[in-house]
Amino acid sequence: MPAYRRRTEQFISLAQECGFDLCGVAAVGEISEYHFFEEWVRAGMAGQMRYLTDHRAALRRDARLLLPSAVSVLCAGKVYRTQENPGGGAGKGRVSSYAWGGDYHDWMRRHLEMLVGRLKDEWGEFESKVCVDTAPLLERAIARSAGLGWIGRNMCLINERIGSWFFLGEILASVSMAASNPPPGRCGTCRRCIDACPTQALVPTRESDGPGYALDSRKCISYLTIELRGEIPPDLRAAMGDHLFGCDICQDVCPWNSKSPMALEPEFQPRHAFxxxxxxxxxxxxxxxxxxxxxxxxxxxxxxxxxxxxxxxxxxxxxxxxxxxxxxxxxxxxxxxxxxxxxxxxxxxxxx
Ligand code: SF4
Ligand code: SF4
Incomplete structure (x- = not known):
């Protein structure tokens, strides 16, 4: 077996040993979806999120802008949901399930670094960079080309086996590896997320070659409750219901999440759900x-x-x-x- 193929197999096996539920490899190169991101920013749909629109925006075009020697992006996913969402009930607010436990960045970074250590034990020294959603990468597009899932109409990465309740992390690496194949989109004729969104934040797009929908952050309850500083537009407040931090509606209604596995990690167990x-x-x-x-x-x-x-x-x-x-x-x-x-x-x- 060629070395680049053997390395991919070793990565998959070691990623599982390090606690990840999904993994795959993407070859480094210009990201073909970058023009959708540019268009989305130009349309103002990033709202106040300057980390998406300032000088860091252009870095998302190519992972080599973060690590010039990168040849492969090793993507890993970790299931985070710990229970079905029973709803808050009278007197309670609601927190998005990714935030029920501790800060996931800690778990992801720790385990990705552990994985890099295990890979270096096998392959010898190589240049690497660990990224957990704060890095300027188009990580859903990269994870899609690494075979982890397709981007649904709710803009989440969806995996056929485990749904969309998972965190993403990446290792940029200066080693060549066999790349995985992106799966086809499997939303079909479904529109449940679009119909269920209380603020109509999932909007149709003009590009004929694109996903067909985009998330207008300015209307999204996740953005309004987490990222937006200052005043929430009055016309959106009634639709926010009991959401105190984030919103899971477009994932709760997705049929691909009906059989999602649950995370057992103590750090992800609910502390502040309702x-x-x-x-x-x-x-x-x-x-x-x-x-x-x-x-x-x-x-x-x-x-x-x-x-x-x-x-x-x-x-x-x-x-x-x-x-x-x-x-x-x-x-x-x-x-x-x-x-x-x-x-x-x-x-x-x-x-x-
Ligand atoms: S997170 Fe909530 S508000 Fe945002 S797109 Fe999904 S359903 Fe709509
Ligand atoms: S709810 Fe339906 S349209 Fe929306 S992401 Fe899931 S499968 Fe796709």
Whole structure:
């Protein structure tokens, strides 16, 4: 067997031993999907996410801009969902399932570095770079060409066997390996994610050669609750329901997720899946830090989290939140205060 093929087989076997559920190899080169990304940015659909639109945007064109000696991209996926989503219920908010446990970057980076160490034991020294979603890579496009799945109409990478509840990580490597084959798209005539999205954030695109849909982040609840700083557009708040951090709706409805395996890692087990709204509204900055430092929820910051809690309270239809909202309106700062006022007005005027 040629060495480049043997290396791919060794990688697949060692990735499994290091705890990954999916793996595959993509050859390094210009990413053919890059023009979709450019078009998406040009259309303003990245919203305020400057890390996608500033000087780092062009680095996504080719992985060699991150590691000039790279020849292969070794992609690995890790299932993160730990239970079915039972919903928050009365008095509770909702956190996206990727954020139920600790910060996944730690697990991914640690295990990718362990994998690099095992590969170097086998192959000798080579140049490498570990990337976990903060690196400027078009990682879903690369993972698709590495055979991990296809990009669904919900813009998630979907694997036929395990669905879409998995994290992605990459190792850029200066070794030649046999590349995997990308699978065909299997969305067929399904439109469940598009129909279920409460804010119509999955929008049709013009390109005839593209995926047909794009995610307009500016309307997406994940973006609104996590990335957006400041005011949430008032016309989108009612559709946010009880979401405090992220949104899983377009993955929950996807038929490819109906038989997804569950993660057993202690670090991914739920700690903050359905926070109590009243308790969340009363968190001081110190308590927020103590609870969410080391969790993806930390990214929303205290102000963003309270803003989201106020919107969820306004959407609850439950007058018991009036005192907590009055406190937020009086003491919460301009952004939180404005959202608390909106929530009070919604509670008093709506029929639910
Ligand atoms: S995450 Fe939620 S808001 Fe965003 S596209 Fe999916 S269903 Fe729509
Ligand atoms: S819900 Fe249907 S259209 Fe959407 S990603 Fe899943 S299979 Fe594709």
């Amino acid at each position: 926070p109590d709204l009243e308790e969340s509204a009363a968190l001081t900055p110190e308590e927020f830090r103590e609870r969410y430092r080391g969790s993806p929820v930390w990214r929303a910051k205290h102000e963003g989290f309270l803003r989201n809690v106020a919107v969820a309270m306004g959407n609850s239809g439950d007058p018991r939140y009036v005192p907590a909202l009055r406190t937020l309106a009086a003491q919460g700062g301009p952004v939180v205060g404005e959202h608390a006022e909106w929530a009070l007005s919604r509670l008093s005027s709506s029929t639910f």
